[in-house]
Amino acid sequence: MALDRKIAYINLTTGEIETKPIPISIRKKFLGGRGLDMYLMYNHIKPGIDPLGPDNVAFVSAGVLVGTLASATARTHIAGKSPLTGFVGSANMGGFFAPEMRWAGFDHLVIKGKAEKPVYLWIRNGEIEIRDAENIWGKTVTETQEIIREELDDRDIKILTIGPAGEKLVRFANVMTEIKNAGGRSGMGALLGSKNLKAIAVRGTMDLKIERPAEALEYNKRVITQVISAKVSQTQGRLGTPFIWGATNSWGGIRTRNFQANQFEYCDDIEPESIDEHAIGMAGCFGCQVHCRAKYIIPDGPYKGVYDEGPEYTAQGALTAEPGCKNLVNLLVGNHLLNMYGLDILETGSLIAWAMELYEKGILSDKDTDGLELRFGNDEALIEMIHRIARREGLGDILAEGGLRAAEKIGKGSIKYLIHVKGMSNLHSDERPTPALALGIATGSRGSDHLRSRPAIDLYGLPEPVLRRIYSQPVAYDGPISSHWRDYEGKPWEVRWQELCYEAVDCLGICKYHTIFLGPNFPNFEEWSRLLYYNTGLEMSPLDIWNVADRAYTMERLFNIREGLTRKDDWLVDRYFDEPTTRGVPAACGVTIDREKFAKMIDEYYEHHGWDENGVPHPETLKKLDIDKEPSHML
């Protein structure tokens, strides 16, 4: 059955490989993917280790529904201690790698030690081999995949790889698959690079048994209808994720010129409709009918004719509004370069925008930039900085260390202008007008992030009864709830709910666009209970799945606390509280986050979790979740 996939322990120092089955008892507690990764991480990573040293452990996994009939079961999860933040490192990507890994017999890989020379893993139908990677070291993301496929003589091999940025230990390097599917955030690419592990190639032809095939087919069809009938799915399937830009920039939620404005004005050329003029079609990840990945060919300039995919909403903001650039071709080229280097687009764009503000404010000089005029709106400077970060040249080498380390090195009050939480840069969203979204980024376990707990539907002004219906299952909630995105009331519960919703999809291996993220009518706990039952035979109620997510998220909290996280780390930088917004609709204009109200939100958020006022889980919370004896070393 779909639960018979194994876990493999691979020691790159000694070359030892061991495989084990995953007991059902552990499955019921953590399911798979991110949930089980978090259990493994807490058990296998010793406290206080150097994230780029051989003691860090890399985890690669497929969610428990990956490869089954559950509408978009494509997600690979990669975990380890983050080289960027020193806290939970966690990246999640679509594509076709995870299902292939399951057909090859594995759900979880635990990669320890460090190879003496560059290597890659070759996994085929239950067998794992460590192979020499000297010939692919230094190659781009796509070159690497093409060379491996040729070497192993199978074009259907799926490959997870790092690019040159990961090899250079850029602390926010990605793990990539195909041309643009990125396991971004928290520097998992640098983690693999530090182990001299260039890639993992998988190919499998083993059956993944579907427990109740007829019902699974029928129910999957119903779920697909539910997903694609949503307006957001149809718009996203047409314009890709940049469609979000239209609304967000209209009301004033786009972080512009680092943090100097909350709307990017007169930018028609980089709006989704303009990007769409260069799209040649849409692509989908495994089993997904939303197909939000745009395919494009660069229309002009030195990269004219080059094929790539995206740019996603993230790239759109990180390469336009943040650095103040309005050039569409530049956006497409930047997106392409970052994909080839295997760099986190969001982090890279954000840090370059920060450096631009430092340059304009005189904190960085021409000497620091080696003569590069690092001004907002300078398209060439943006592209040049991408190269320099990936290659660790000059100022790029400093930025490659991540914002906090760079700020320490640059000094001169540069930290004041850095937009981050826990040392990780924020998306190009400006959360000053939206307390719910601000709370989400402040408390995210992997640092500032929109995919950890963002209650995006909070922006839709949904009627209170609708919000209450959504957020009162699978556990009852009768606290305050509010329709307006400017309010502070009731939002901690929304964040808490979304946090567990996203944790659960990551355990299952389903894409976030197939749950309540961008729309209110998407599948969630109830649907997952059914999908689990039909596909794997696991009988878990919606509440059981909620509890798995709660358990896994609390494990992340325990990990972070063990690494020194305190309440102070669940906080925003001063600019959120001190600099009022200047643009957008009147409700979003002239506003900041209120410190006191925000602190109260954090209190309430901790309370919902069963954590004390310092954000430490109460002993009874751990007992209730049955994780009071961790690390338990069951796997």
Next chain:
Amino acid sequence: MEQEKTSATTAEITAKGRTTGAVRCMNCMERIRPPLGAKTFKCPHCSFEWRISWPLPKFPRIRGPVWDVNRRLTEEAMSKKGKGKK
């Protein structure tokens, strides 16, 4: 358990309240219905004006603000707000 699995889920019930052909004004959050194919549309409730695009036939979406109009309206509202405070 089987019985429980065939009923409509909360999300499926919520979906029944879905509207088509309308978008929410990004300022006042009221539902607005731009005429089919319109390139811009002024919100009848709050006068903010939006550029409209049609990703699918009969499917309007707000592409962005009519920059000059909305900027002026925001500035007016802000100066009123400022005076109100004093």
Next chain:
Amino acid sequence: MAKVLMIDYEKCTGCRLCELVCSVKHEGVSNPARSRIKIVKWEMEGRYVPMSCQQCESAPCMAVCPVKAISRDEEMGRVDIDYDVCIGCRMCVAICPFGAMSFDTLAQKVIKCDFCDGDPLCVKFCEVGAIQYVDASMVSTVKQVAAAEKFTSIMQKVAAAISTV
């Protein structure tokens, strides 16, 4: 009128849901290696092409089969394998010009598309309509309309461009 699978590769998003539902329907498992349809991909160019049995009128597999296990079902418009007769020699796999006849190494038998006996699941699940199940006579009509639409939209664009000069 017999129906055929009409494939429009330009619409294919490469998601491979067709492979998944095909293997689940026929074998009760998720395993694209046992699917009767396959998406051939050029990932780095964004080209995806669904490949399946064309149910040839004059089928090479039928001609080459040494034990006459393959026949044409005119009513369904499909090429059938009689597994009671088939000896698993794989000559049909070797000769098929589309690679549409596969050998299932787990079941030790040749496999090919059977239209799911008249209700092809791949079609049902392909929301973008890259695979459709239509009357054989309709294929060219559909393609004519699509081509004509493309042609006229280009003409309209050109006309619009000229009028704005």
